[in-house]
Each structure stands twice: as structure tokens, then as C-alpha cells.
Amino acid sequence: MNAxxxxxxxxxxxxxxxxxxxPSACWLREPDGDDVNTIQAWLxxxxxxxxxxxxxxxxxLSTLALHLMLxxxxxxxxxxxxxxxxxxxxxxxVSDVTHAFGTGPFWVLRDRSxxxxxxxxxxxxxxxxxxxxxxxxxxxxxxxxxxxNVRSQRLLERIGFRRIGLQRxxxxxGGELFGRILYDLTPEDLAxxxxxx
Numbered sequence: 001m002n003a004x005x006x007x008x009x010x011x012x013x014x015x016x017x018x019x020x021x022x023p024s025a026c027w028l029r030e031p032d033g034d035d036v037n038t039i040q041a042w043l044x045x046x047x048x049x050x051x052x053x054x055x056x057x058x059x060x061l062s063t064l065a066l067h068l069m070l071x072x073x074x075x076x077x078x079x080x081x082x083x084x085x086x087x088x089x090x091x092x093x094v095s096d097v098t099h100a101f102g103t104g105p106f107w108v109l110r111d112r113s114x115x116x117x118x119x120x121x122x123x124x125x126x127x128x129x130x131x132x133x134x135x136x137x138x139x140x141x142x143x144x145x146x147x148x149n150v151r152s153q154r155l156l157e158r159i160g161f162r163r164i165g166l167q168r169x170x171x172x173x174g175g176e177l178f179g180r181i182l183y184d185l186t187p188e189d190l191a192x193x194x195x196x197x
Contacts, residue, residue, distance in 0.1 A: 043060045076132050
């Protein structure tokens with residue numbers, strides 16, 4: 001279940017100029033019951049859902065499935081937004097955090113129509129990833145981006161993910177098959193990225 005996407009457009013968010021705002025310019029919080037409708041509305045947009053795979057090719061989630069996900073101990077999910085604005089601009093998640101091998105897939109969704117600043121998605125993602133590694137003791141977090149999705153690739157690389165391979169002809173969009181570029185991230189990768197100017 002890895003995907004990276006954004007609302008009001010066909011490409012995920014690219015984090016530009018990561019240092020443009022301090023981390024305090026972005027808030028994070030646990031999702032609540034009111035967020036279910038927001039997340040479902042985001043996933044109901046084909047321009048967003050096309051980038052996702054929630055298992056067995058499912059690109060949307062039922063209300064029940066979403067409620068179960070948000071309240072499950074298997075997923076570390078945080079809504080994020082710009083400080084001073086109550087509306088969430090997206091969510092960041094690491095799934096399967098209870099995996100016995102200490103791994104889990106990362107995914108993010110951002111609505112570009114809501115308040116933001118350059119690099120906000122990268123800031124929120126880095127904070128959630130730091131917290132996930134610390135809280136759950138994970139060894140490695142994985143991610144993927146559709147081969148045609150340059151913005152997601154740039155976001156992952158800016159966070160510190162390393163490209164590790166290509167899974168060919170595995171993602172169906174608009175009747176056409178695309179590959180997925182595979183990434184992974186260790187705590188050391190994230191710390192090293194954060195220490196760079």
C-alpha cells in the first residue's frame with residue numbers, strides 16, 4: 001500500500017525548497033472521525049486514486065475499511081496542515097508498523113488546493129518518518145512511485161529514500177501499464193539527509 005498523490009491535479013506534490021519554512025510552520029495530528037469524509041473525498045477523485053494501490057488493485061477505500069485503518073495499531077497515520085489553518089492539507093502514513101521484520105511501507109496524500117508552503121509535504125513526511133522509526137523501532141521503510149510520476153520520485157529522494165529498483169508493468173492507469181520505481185529508507189539515511197545543509 002504505497003502511493004504518493006495530490007488533489008486538484010494529476011501529479012503528487014514535489015517538495016521544493018525544503019528549508020523555506022521551519023517545522024513549526026506545519027502541524028501534525030492523529031486523524032479523527034471527521035477526517036474520514038475528507039480522506040474519502042480525496043480518494044474519490046480519479047486524479048488522486050489512480051496513484052494508489054491498497055492491495056489487490058483497490059484504489060479506493062470503503063467507509064468501514066477507512067475507519068478500520070485509522071483506528072488500527074498497524075498504521076501510523078498523521079494528518080498535516082499549515083500552522084494557522086485548521087483544514088488538513090493531507091496525510092502521511094507508514095503502514096504495517098507491527099511487522100515482525102521491522103519494515104513498513106510509506107505513503108502520502110496531499111490536497112494542493114488547501115493551504116501550504118514550499119516543502120510542507122517533505123517537512124511533514126520527515127517528521128512522521130522520524131517518529132515512526134523511533135516509536136516502533138523499524139529497520140527499513142519502503143515506498144514506490146509510478147514510473148511516470150516524477151514529482152513523487154523527487155519528493156522521496158528529497159526526504160532521503162534510496163532508489164533500489166524497478167517493478168515493471170505492474171500499475172494500471174487509463175488502460176495502460178506502468179512500472180513502479182522502488183525505494184527504501186533506513187534511520188541512517190534519514191539522519192544523514194537531515195544533517196545536510
